[in-house]
Amino acid sequence: MDRIDAAILKSLAADARAPVSAIAAEVGLSQSACTRRIQALEASGHLLGYGARLGHRRLGYRITALVDITLGTQVEEDLARFEAAVAQIDGVVECALVSGGQDYRLKILARDLDDYERLHREHLGRLPGVVTINSSFVLRAIPTRSEAEALFGGR
Amino acid sequence: MDRIDAAILKSLAADARAPVSAIAAEVGLSQSACTRRIQALEASGHLLGYGARLGHRRLGYRITALVDITLGTQVEEDLARFEAAVAQIDGVVECALVSGGQDYRLKILARDLDDYERLHREHLGRLPGVVTINSSFVLRAIPTRSEAEALFGGR
DNA sequence: TTTCCTTGGGAACGCCGATGCGCATGGGAG
DNA sequence: CTCCCATGCGCATCGGCGTTCCCAAGGAAA
Numbered sequence: 001m002d003r004i005d006a007a008i009l010k011s012l013a014a015d016a017r018a019p020v021s022a023i024a025a026e027v028g029l030s031q032s033a034c035t036r037r038i039q040a041l042e043a044s045g046h047l048l049g050y051g052a053r054l055g056h057r058r059l060g061y062r063i064t065a066l067v068d069i070t071l072g073t074q075v076e077e078d079l080a081r082f083e084a085a086v087a088q089i090d091g092v093v094e095c096a097l098v099s100g101g102q103d104y105r106l107k108i109l110a111r112d113l114d115d116y117e118r119l120h121r122e123h124l125g126r127l128p129g130v131v132t133i134n135s136s137f138v139l140r141a142i143p144t145r146s147e148a149e150a151l152f153g154g155r
Numbered sequence: 156m157d158r159i160d161a162a163i164l165k166s167l168a169a170d171a172r173a174p175v176s177a178i179a180a181e182v183g184l185s186q187s188a189c190t191r192r193i194q195a196l197e198a199s200g201h202l203l204g205y206g207a208r209l210g211h212r213r214l215g216y217r218i219t220a221l222v223d224i225t226l227g228t229q230v231e232e233d234l235a236r237f238e239a240a241v242a243q244i245d246g247v248v249e250c251a252l253v254s255g256g257q258d259y260r261l262k263i264l265a266r267d268l269d270d271y272e273r274l275h276r277e278h279l280g281r282l283p284g285v286v287t288i289n290s291s292f293v294l295r296a297i298p299t300r301s302e303a304e305a306l307f308g309g310r
Numbered sequence: 311t312t313t314c315c316t317t318g319g320g321a322a323c324g325c326c327g328a329t330g331c332g333c334a335t336g337g338g339a340g
Numbered sequence: 341c342t343c344c345c346a347t348g349c350g351c352a353t354c355g356g357c358g359t360t361c362c363c364a365a366g367g368a369a370a
Contacts, residue, residue: 001214009209016171016205019357033318035359048208050171052303054164058200059156059306066253066260083297093305095297098221105221105291109305136260142238142250148207150248150264151214174326185350190327192348 001046004029006152008037009047013148016050056109063110064138067124070103072131081128089123156201159184161307163192164202168303171205211264218265219293222279225258227286236283244278 007027011018024034041047056064071082079097086095086106094107110116116135124133162182166173179189196202211219226237234252241250241261249262265271271290279288 009207012207013209014206016207020359021357030319031358032320032360036317039359045210045213048210051169051206051208052164052167052171053203053206054168054302054306055200055203056306061306064251066251086297087299090300090308091305092299093302095299096219096221096293097295097297098291098293100289100291104297106299109302134255136253136255138251138253140252142241142252142259144242144247144250144261145245147209147248147264150246151209151211151216153245175328176326186327187329187351188349190329194328 005037005041005046008034009041010148010152012038012047012050013146060111061109062112063108063116064141065106065108065110065116066136066138067106067108068103068132068134068136069106069124069127069130070101070132071129073129074102078129082130085127089119091119091123160192160196160201163189164196165303165307167193167202167205168301215266216264217267218263218271219296220261220263220265220271221291221293222261222263223258223287223289223291224261224279224282224285225256225287226284228284229257233284237285240282244274246274246278 004027008023011023011026020035020038021031023038024031027034029037038047056062071078073079082104083095083097086092086104091108091110092106093109094105096105097103098105108116108119110119120133120135124130159182163178166178166181175190175193176186178193179186182189184192193202211217226233228234237259238250238252241247241259246263246265247261248264249260251260252258253260263271263274265274275288275290279285
């Protein structure tokens with residue numbers, strides 16, 4: 001992991017389908033050397049894979065909800081049961097156990113408020129061990145530094 | 156946007172660098188038809204781009220913080236000032252204005268607690284208009300459905 | 311100094327992807 | 341009912357890309 005690897009990862013993060021030749025030129029390497037580095041990064045776990053950025057709104061999903069959930073227990077089996085149930089719910093795209101009150105934070109996508117209400121009623125409300133559910137809706141997403149910029153330093 | 160388009164988006168979301176021929180076979184189309192559909196999806200805004208999945212931990216980032224910030228004002232100019240300042244901070248990878256108390260929710264990456272403490276002191280603490288800052292740390296990330304699965308249904 | 315190991319560049323080969331063409335299907339107008 | 345046009349697929353082509361050899365250069369260790 002040197003500066004060139006970082007540059008490759010940045011470039012791939014920005015456009016994963018860019019030709020290797022373009023990335024190579026960008027970081028000042030030949031195609032072959034660049035290919036080898038990419039393969040090495042994949043093998044070493046620095047590069048986990050490649051994904052597509054989807055236009056949520058364009059696909060009919062206008063609601064992003066950030067949900068805080070508190071459980072009535074902290075016993076590991078109860079947590080595991082909760083997590084297994086959460087993993088089954090369509091629309092839940094992120095879920096984390098966080099410090100500070102031993103609760104969970106989810107990110108949920110829904111088509112509209114009605115859709116979210118359905119999700120809430122049919123799934124969130126039936127999760128095992130839940131004491132409180134607190135939903136916030138994203139009113140505006142603020143553009144930030146990209147993940148790669150955060151990891152490898154600014155701009 | 157029919158079922159085939161959805162399958163293409165799912166496939167690209169799972170592995171954006173897969174050869175078009177592989178995607179085509181997966182969704183039951185010829186290469187050419189698949190290429191044309193992908194181009195159409197890009198042009199129509201359903202497909203915004205392609206990115207790399209990075210191994211945070213492997214890259215030396217072990218802290219994910221979810222931070223709630225409350226402002227003392229709701230005047231649009233103050234919000235804009237806050238947002239402009241937030242966008243400059245290295246480590247902030249998500250930021251959203253949310254309903255319910257008119258506050259912001261950020262996701263922040265840091266190498267370790269010391270690194271986060273530095274971020275908090277040097278940047279978060281100096282954001283304009285802030286009344287309260289509340290940090291939670293991700294103890295465990297629960298695997299959920301992928302974004303594409305959430306948007307196009309199950310599996 | 312010699313050897314080994316790492317890492318880059320160059321060339322070749324096979325494969326991939328973009329485009330043009332012809333054809334089938336389906337909906338609308340006459 | 342028939343004709344026509346629009347839509348969207350598959351096939352074939354060709355230029356370009358990616359992978360994989362091999363060799364050379366530089367640095368570390370013996």
